[in-house]
Amino acid sequence: MKRKKMAANDVVFHIVNYFVFFLITLVCVYPFYYMIINTISANDLSANKAINFIPKGIHFDNYAQVLGLRGMGKAALISVARTVIGMGCTVLASAFLGFMFTQEKMWHRKFWYRFFVITMYFNAGLIPMFITMKTLNLLNTFWVYVIPAIVQPFNIILVKTYVESMPKALQEAAQIDGAGVLTIFFRIILPTAKPILATVAIFSAVGQWNSFQDTLIYITDQGLYSLQYLLYTYINQASSIAAAVRSSGVSAISTSLATQQTETSIRMTVSVIVVLPILFVYPIFQRFFVKGMMIGSVKG
Amino acid sequence: MKEKSVKFKEVKNASESRRLFYCIVPFIVLCFMFSYFPLHGWIYSFYDYKPPLRLSQCEFVGGKWFKTLFSNKTQVAQMIQVMKNTFAMSLLGIATSFLPVLFAVFLNEVKCKWFKNLVQTLTTLPNFISWVLVYSVAFSLFSNSGMVNTFLQNIGLIQEPVKFLDSDSHTYLWMTLWGQWKGLGWGAIMYLAAIAGIDAELYEAARVDGANRFQMMKGITIPALMPTYFVLLMMSVSNFLNNGMDQYFVFQNSFNKEHIQVLDLYVYNIGMTGGSLSLATALSMLKSLVSVGLLVVVNMISKKTRGESII
Numbered sequence: 001m002k003r004k005k006m007a008a009n010d011v012v013f014h015i016v017n018y019f020v021f022f023l024i025t026l027v028c029v030y031p032f033y034y035m036i037i038n039t040i041s042a043n044d045l046s047a048n049k050a051i052n053f054i055p056k057g058i059h060f061d062n063y064a065q066v067l068g069l070r071g072m073g074k075a076a077l078i079s080v081a082r083t084v085i086g087m088g089c090t091v092l093a094s095a096f097l098g099f100m101f102t103q104e105k106m107w108h109r110k111f112w113y114r115f116f117v118i119t120m121y122f123n124a125g126l127i128p129m130f131i132t133m134k135t136l137n138l139l140n141t142f143w144v145y146v147i148p149a150i151v152q153p154f155n156i157i158l159v160k161t162y163v164e165s166m167p168k169a170l171q172e173a174a175q176i177d178g179a180g181v182l183t184i185f186f187r188i189i190l191p192t193a194k195p196i197l198a199t200v201a202i203f204s205a206v207g208q209w210n211s212f213q214d215t216l217i218y219i220t221d222q223g224l225y226s227l228q229y230l231l232y233t234y235i236n237q238a239s240s241i242a243a244a245v246r247s248s249g250v251s252a253i254s255t256s257l258a259t260q261q262t263e264t265s266i267r268m269t270v271s272v273i274v275v276l277p278i279l280f281v282y283p284i285f286q287r288f289f290v291k292g293m294m295i296g297s298v299k300g
Numbered sequence: 301m302k303e304k305s306v307k308f309k310e311v312k313n314a315s316e317s318r319r320l321f322y323c324i325v326p327f328i329v330l331c332f333m334f335s336y337f338p339l340h341g342w343i344y345s346f347y348d349y350k351p352p353l354r355l356s357q358c359e360f361v362g363g364k365w366f367k368t369l370f371s372n373k374t375q376v377a378q379m380i381q382v383m384k385n386t387f388a389m390s391l392l393g394i395a396t397s398f399l400p401v402l403f404a405v406f407l408n409e410v411k412c413k414w415f416k417n418l419v420q421t422l423t424t425l426p427n428f429i430s431w432v433l434v435y436s437v438a439f440s441l442f443s444n445s446g447m448v449n450t451f452l453q454n455i456g457l458i459q460e461p462v463k464f465l466d467s468d469s470h471t472y473l474w475m476t477l478w479g480q481w482k483g484l485g486w487g488a489i490m491y492l493a494a495i496a497g498i499d500a501e502l503y504e505a506a507r508v509d510g511a512n513r514f515q516m517m518k519g520i521t522i523p524a525l526m527p528t529y530f531v532l533l534m535m536s537v538s539n540f541l542n543n544g545m546d547q548y549f550v551f552q553n554s555f556n557k558e559h560i561q562v563l564d565l566y567v568y569n570i571g572m573t574g575g576s577l578s579l580a581t582a583l584s585m586l587k588s589l590v591s592v593g594l595l596v597v598v599n600m601i602s603k604k605t606r607g608e609s610i611i
Contacts, residue, residue, distance in 0.1 A: 020406070025422045028481065029422050049446070105316055126580065128581060128584070132341060150327075229432075231433070231436060271436040286421055
């Protein structure tokens with residue numbers, strides 16, 4: 001009798017539990033789904049908010065037209081470039097510094113390690129950073145996206161912790177064979193530390209791709225706008241852009257209401273273009289995030 | 301002979317140790333340039349800095365801006381509002397910091413593996429999109445002509461669109477909700493990993509003793525998560541003044557400005573848009589100093605109570 005009651009309680013618990021998680025997941029995913037189906041549906045329907053669950057009148061003109069917008073191609077290029085170059089620099093620098101700080105012989109190793117790590121805990125502030133970039137002539141240059149991001153103490157800690165956990169025998173054997181520090185770094189550390197470097201790569205790539213504040217503060221040259229920043233301006237000016245596209249030659253070919261650009265279609269299409277890379281890359285790399293978080297949480 | 305070789309080895313070691321050091325010098329320079337060198341900008345808070353002019357051409361005003369912050373009446377009123385917002389957002393952040401723990405504990409009860417993985421993957425997704433995109437999502441769903449308003453109007457529940465974004469009602473609540481939408485799943489990941497590390501025998505023993513599900517959560521799972529929770533809690537206390545500005549910047553408009561302006565956003569607004577660069581510098585300097593002080597205090601508490609430092 002009692003056991004049966006427990007089981008009934010159990011069933012209720014599980015149903016409620018599954019249902020709640022189903023709802024939470026739905027809330028997290030639906031907005032993405034909503035935006036995607038609206039960008040491929042007939043634009044007059046999506047402007048009237050008639051597309052909520054199933055796409056209707058599927059077409060891909062929005063993407064062709066939005067990618068043809070002035071500034072869009074350039075911004076995409078800037079975003080890709082800063083992601084790739086920024087990520088490359090950060091990964092190499094973090095790997096190298098993380099490895100170097102495991103070399104006990106280094107002159108005042110502890111001091112220099114602290115010199116790097118302590119920078120995580122203070123911040124000069126917005127205006128001093130702006131003045132610094134101005135002094136260094138980095139305002140309105142592409143490099144303002146990359147150079148300040150090269151040295152990242154958190155990533156250095158991640159790599160250092162990882163390298164310290166690797167067996168010492170490999171390095172020692174190479175040393176006996178006469179390999180120098182750089183050889184050891186390129187031949188042994190880089191290949192064996194791949195899992196942690198992948199974590200660092202993903203963290204920094206996502207950070208670069210999503211970064212918005214640096215464009216806002218350091219960049220006034222429109223040719224250097226990133227996609228994120230462009231998206232921000234588009235959200236605020238979508239209606240005028242839609243009008244411009246409507247009156248320009250691009251849509252003269254396709255005058256039907258279903259493919260005519262509206263405020264909604266412009267805004268959502270740009271959003272989807274910005275979010276797609278994350279959606280694609282994310283499932284592949286999710287496991288690296290988890291691993292990185294775990295290593296980060298046991299940092300020494 | 302022996303002495304000589306020892307000395308030789310020492311010399312070799314010394315040069316080796318220097319050589320290792322020279323390898324990282326370029327990075328020391330980088331680190332210095334972007335982390336230490338900017339601190340010199342704090343002197344701008346003692347001048348009346350007007351951008352096209354050079355600092356040497358500007359008037360030295362000493363502690364004028366600091367005095368303004370605490371004595372000028374309108375300034376003080378504004379500061380009080382900004383501090384209220386900052387405290388509200390940080391306190392709400394701390395109050396909701398237990399949600400990821402609950403998320404992890406209850407997700408752990410889901411026995412169906414693919415469902416669990418699916419939930420974990422999909423709920424972490426929002427963490428990896430930028431605040432601009434979150435705003436874009438918010439705009440699509442909650443603007444006056446957005447999906448939610450259209451839907452509510454179509455079913456006749458409301459006549460006029462509800463102003464979710466262009467109003468100052470429940471700003472704190474909305475900001476917290478968006479923060480949770482973005483961060484809940486990601487916040488739970490560390491706890492889930494910690495749960496995976498709990499010894500299964502503990503649960504077995506508890507089951508033999510007749511403990512039910514909730515007793516096991518309370519007696520085993522949650523206590524095992526407390527160390528992680530404590531560290532993160534201490535971190536958020538030390539970041540009390542640093543709400544960041546991205547979220548508040550993208551959501552701010554002329555309607556909700558009064559309640560959305562947290563300290564970081566305020567510094568941006570008066571410095572970059574308002575042109576009071578010196579005042580903004582003074583403010584961010586105070587903010588940095590208080591933050592470092594908080595970190596030191598929090599670290600001391602951590603050392604006292606847990607015998608471990610968090611930095």
